[in-house]
Amino acid sequence: MNQNVSLLLAEDDENLGQLLHTFLKTKGFEVELARNGKIAFEKFTSSSFDFCIFDVMMPVMDGFTLAKEIREIDRKVPILFLTAKAMKEDKLEGFALGADDYLAKPFSMEELLARITAILRRVEVKSTEDTAHLKVGKINYEPELRLLHLEDGTKKLTTKENQLLQLLVKNENEILDRQATLRAIWGDDNYFNGRSMDVYIAKLRKLLKEDPAIEIMNVHGKGFKFIVK
Amino acid sequence: MNQNVSLLLAEDDENLGQLLHTFLKTKGFEVELARNGKIAFEKFTSSSFDFCIFDVMMPVMDGFTLAKEIREIDRKVPILFLTAKAMKEDKLEGFALGADDYLAKPFSMEELLARITAILRRVEVKSTEDTAHLKVGKINYEPELRLLHLEDGTKKLTTKENQLLQLLVKNENEILDRQATLRAIWGDDNYFNGRSMDVYIAKLRKLLKEDPAIEIMNVHGKGFKFIVK
DNA sequence: CGTTTGGCTTAACTTTTTTTAACAGCAAAA
DNA sequence: TTTTGCTGTTAAAAAAAGTTAAGCCAAACG
Structure with a gap:
């Protein structure tokens, strides 16, 4: 679900850093871990991220300074702060810097995930969703339009036909x-x-049978395999 | 600054409701106050809002149910919950419903404002006027005026036609x-x-058929999808 | 006060999409 | 080999949606 969402995590505490890194990776994010603000900033400028999680208190460069720097080159990337204290002043300063959210330690992994998800829902994650399209021989499949262009004309797929073919092709x-x-x-x-x-x-087999290079093979008791020779 | 940002506030407590209403208005928001979830839902469907603030516990229809209903017709409008309890389960349920933030009572006005501002920063504030208007080819749709400008003249949409087209376009x-x-x-x-x-x-299909780039597609058993190619 | 008009609902009939049934064939386990 | 469960295929049934027209009601009009 979070496939292809890249995430920059800045945390100096080795234990917490590792824990978060592992957890977020299991949730499908691409995670880059930086041990302080300076390293994080370098990573941010040399690469590209969809989301940032910064610890407020870090050596060399703290989370707020880091956020300030980043806001100057990226006005939109979501930033979530982690902090040891739930101090209100800190909180307000964070929001003033363009934070999107704020989480006080200790927090649960689920809560962190819930907040990330809530924020990502809003942001157009442009991470190119590879559009499972298909172009084999005379067959051309456009999943978004639910169209299957065949030798003898174009077939409008029904919802179920389209969903299934899309999964197969993907x-x-x-x-x-x-x-x-x-x-x-x-x-x-x-x-x-x-x-x-x-x-x-x-039904799909019947539709696709005009191209002998395509086969929907059954794997007994497991499922189906879409094969293009 | 918050000019033209319309805000739907659902709060059953008269005092708090009035207080928030007044405060938010001084901050430049256009605020609509509803005393329970049902009234709020009616207001939401008959009008259009850029932001929602819902008390979780309300008579007739609670904040979560309200959010659930609204999410089905508007996947994006930001929702912030207010609650008496800072219960973690509540919190998670709220986020699962697509909440954008969560504020436990008692909270300060500044904090509320900070959070609203943070959320609005990352949302494309399409201040209600230009919500969901459509301009494709020769067709131009003005939802507020209920007008559909077609090749051969302008059609005044009826209430139902307009409500439906508006939801589709949105x-x-x-x-x-x-x-x-x-x-x-x-x-x-x-x-x-x-x-x-x-x-x-x-009826809408007939009206819109002059533009072949527009299609109202049915998804069997689920609903309709407004597609602009 | 009757008539017209416009907006919406209900009805009737058609087509499309999806599910269920029925039967045949095949694969893996017993 | 035999049995059992899974899959292939076609047809029929059911459910959902498309379309057109008739009916109903309230507001506007004469």
């Missing part, structure tokens, strides 16, 4: 798990939905 | 949930209102 040459797919598209992996999915697999 | 390229839309415009999502809505969808 997982080209990998097994698309049966249960997971059912939950993703049908919301529930019960027997009847399973049969419904099989019907849609048959 | 959720461009996203699915507009069927039930939520019915509740928002018709107040109830029963079968007949559903059929009525389908009739209006047909």
Whole structure:
């Protein structure tokens, strides 16, 4: 879900830093950890990030100074501060610097995640969502428009057809798990939905059969595999 | 500074409500005060707001339920919750609903303002006037005036036509949930209102068909998606 | 005070999309 | 090999949506 969202984390405490790094990575973020504000600033300027989490108190360059520097070159990137104290003055100073949120230690991982998610929802994360499109032989598939351009004209895919094909194409040459797919598209992996999915697999096979390079292969008991030879 | 930023405040406590109302108005916001969630929802659907502040505990309809309803028709409008308790579970539930922030009573006016400002900084403040207006090809839509300028003259939209088109446009390229839309415009999502809505969808399609770049697509069982290519 | 008009709902019929049923074939376990 | 569960496929049924027209009601008009 947070795939391709890159995150800059500045934290001098080794333990907390590692903990956060690991946690956020398991949540799908690309995380870069910096041990102080100066290092963080260098990383920020030499690379590009979608989100910042800064400890307020750090050696060499503190979080506020870091934020101030960054705001001068990036007016929009979300910044969330971590602090040991829940001092109100600190809080206000942080917001004045263009902070997007503020979290006092100790905090729970879930709360941190909840806040990051809330902020990201607002921001247009432009991290290029690779649009699972397909272009093989005479077949051209446009998922956003739900169109499948075939040899003999264009077919408008129905919602389910499109959702399924999109998942298949996105997982080209990998097994698309049966249960997971059912939950993703049908919301529930019960027997009847399973049969419904099989019907849609048959439909897609029929549509795609004009290109012999494409195959939707079944992996017994596991799922389906979209193969392009 | 906050000129033209319209704010929906839902608070059942008369005193606090008045206090906030007055304070926020002096800070330049256009404030609408609702005494409970139901009234707030009606105000939200019949008008348009840039920011929401909801008390969690209110009679008739609580803040969370209100937020849930609103999120279905507006995925982006910032929501800040006020609550008596600083309970962590509450907090997480709020964020899960797409809250942007959370403030436990008692709080200071400055802190509230700081948080509103922080959130608004990262939201494209599209101050209500130009919300959801549409200008594609030869079609120009003015929601406030309920006018649709077409190639062959201007069409005055009826109330329902306008409400529906406005919601569609506001959720461009996203699915507009069927039930939520019915509740928002018709107040109830029963079968007949559903059929009525389908009739209006047909009307809008007919009106907009002169521009082939516009499409109102159905997502079976879910709702409609307004697409501009 | 009757008539007209405009906006909305209900009805009727059609088409599309999705689900369920039925049966056949195949794969893995017993 | 036999059994059992999973998949392939087609057809039928059901549910949702598209469309057009008729009906209803209240406000505006004559």
